[in-house]
Amino acid sequence: MAKPKVATTSLAGCFGCHMSLLDIDDRILKLVELVDFDKSPIDDIKEFSGRCAIGLIEGGCCNEENVRVLQDFRKHCDILISVGDCATMGGIPAMRNNIPLEECYAEAYLDGPTVHNPSKQIPNDPELPLLLNKVYPCHEVVKIDYHLPGCPPSADTLWEALVALLSDKPVALPYALIKYD
Amino acid sequence: MSDTINFIIDGVEIQGREGQTILEAAEAAGIYIPRLCHLKGLTPHGSCRVCTVLVNGRPQASCTQPVAEGIVVESESERVQQIRRDIIDMLFVEGNHFCMFCEKSGNCELQAMAYRFGIPTPKFPYQFPKRGVDASHPDIFVDHNRCILCGRCVRASRDLDGKHVFDFVDRGPHKRVAVNAEARLADTNLDASDKATEVCPVGAILRKRVGYAVPVGKRLYDEKPIGSDIEAAKTK
Numbered sequence: 002m003a004k005p006k007v008a009t010t011s012l013a014g015c016f017g018c019h020m021s022l023l024d025i026d027d028r029i030l031k032l033v034e035l036v037d038f039d040k041s042p043i044d045d046i047k048e049f050s051g052r053c054a055i056g057l058i059e060g061g062c063c064n065e066e067n068v069r070v071l072q073d074f075r076k077h078c079d080i081l082i083s084v085g086d087c088a089t090m091g092g093i094p095a096m097r098n099n100i101p102l103e104e105c106y107a108e109a110y111l112d113g114p115t116v117h118n119p120s121k122q123i124p125n126d127p128e129l130p131l132l133l134n135k136v137y138p139c140h141e142v143v144k145i146d147y148h149l150p151g152c153p154p155s156a157d158t159l160w161e162a163l164v165a166l167l168s169d170k171p172v173a174l175p176y177a178l179i180k181y182d
Numbered sequence: 183m184s185d186t187i188n189f190i191i192d193g194v195e196i197q198g199r200e201g202q203t204i205l206e207a208a209e210a211a212g213i214y215i216p217r218l219c220h221l222k223g224l225t226p227h228g229s230c231r232v233c234t235v236l237v238n239g240r241p242q243a244s245c246t247q248p249v250a251e252g253i254v255v256e257s258e259s260e261r262v263q264q265i266r267r268d269i270i271d272m273l274f275v276e277g278n279h280f281c282m283f284c285e286k287s288g289n290c291e292l293q294a295m296a297y298r299f300g301i302p303t304p305k306f307p308y309q310f311p312k313r314g315v316d317a318s319h320p321d322i323f324v325d326h327n328r329c330i331l332c333g334r335c336v337r338a339s340r341d342l343d344g345k346h347v348f349d350f351v352d353r354g355p356h357k358r359v360a361v362n363a364e365a366r367l368a369d370t371n372l373d374a375s376d377k378a379t380e381v382c383p384v385g386a387i388l389r390k391r392v393g394y395a396v397p398v399g400k401r402l403y404d405e406k407p408i409g410s411d412i413e414a415a416k417t418k
Contacts, residue, residue: 089302090274099311141307148302152281
């Protein structure tokens, strides 16, 4: 029987949650025995090669590309998991949510203390994904099946959840593994 | 004893005393009823509703409801737990609770309550309200983003410090804690030794320059759920 496939991505995140996944140490050898990685920065596969059992989403949605990738994951994955505080509640990027977008752009490209931008241009190339009005947690964009909070979720949290799902058991995290920081 | 009051919590017979609230009587019997706005030593407020129980089938705040002979209280049933979970969820989405960098994280009662209930993330849409920070005082700062309007600071300043530094202003969704000055905390008579600076269950009123002193793993609620001290007293 073919191994179940796992896909991962980092949307509006910092890759810290992916680092935490690597932090499972030598259990990563067990993990590659259990699963194959499909679309993921871990193996650098850019497009889905087929149906995946589990999709791990790091980061929330801050721009239109994030939304498209997230919808693509929902389409291809049986189980979708929000990994980390950015995916579950918006996280640090969501601190802009009560500041008008125009002010965010001005701070980043015009008025910020370290900005050097003599042409006073705000990047506007069609190649660049448009920012959303605010940063959305993943479950406000598509249906999410499980949430693993934490900044990042500990390696043990990720391991426990993955192993439970791969062995068809419910994800029942002990007290010490649900943390918001 | 003549002032003993017999009643039932979740099928267990409890002896309370005249004048006790349900929450106090339960606690004396080693039963923890979750609470956020209630704090021993402060006048009960009944505002957060996390301590909701069903008394003879009706929802009541157990921190303000007095015990009465023969009442039947439901506290750990699925229905009551669901009410509490929903309240905790709402408290999270109504404010801006960025636990990942909050100095109170690990010692925060709201966060600990969510941990106790095993909430991975609140189910309601986040509001991301626009709220301010007052860092004008030399020793204390107020971050309204994290305020859950429990009124502990209001009561502590008024009843314990005799100062009235904090109070509520506005109504409904606009309700907030304000300081007894034109605008700034620095212009009040708040002192760093005031009780009002110690009672905040979240990270809304904090002391400056002492953040992150306790390492992750050693903080109040890292290992043991909130309320486990009260429950441990029962098993002794």
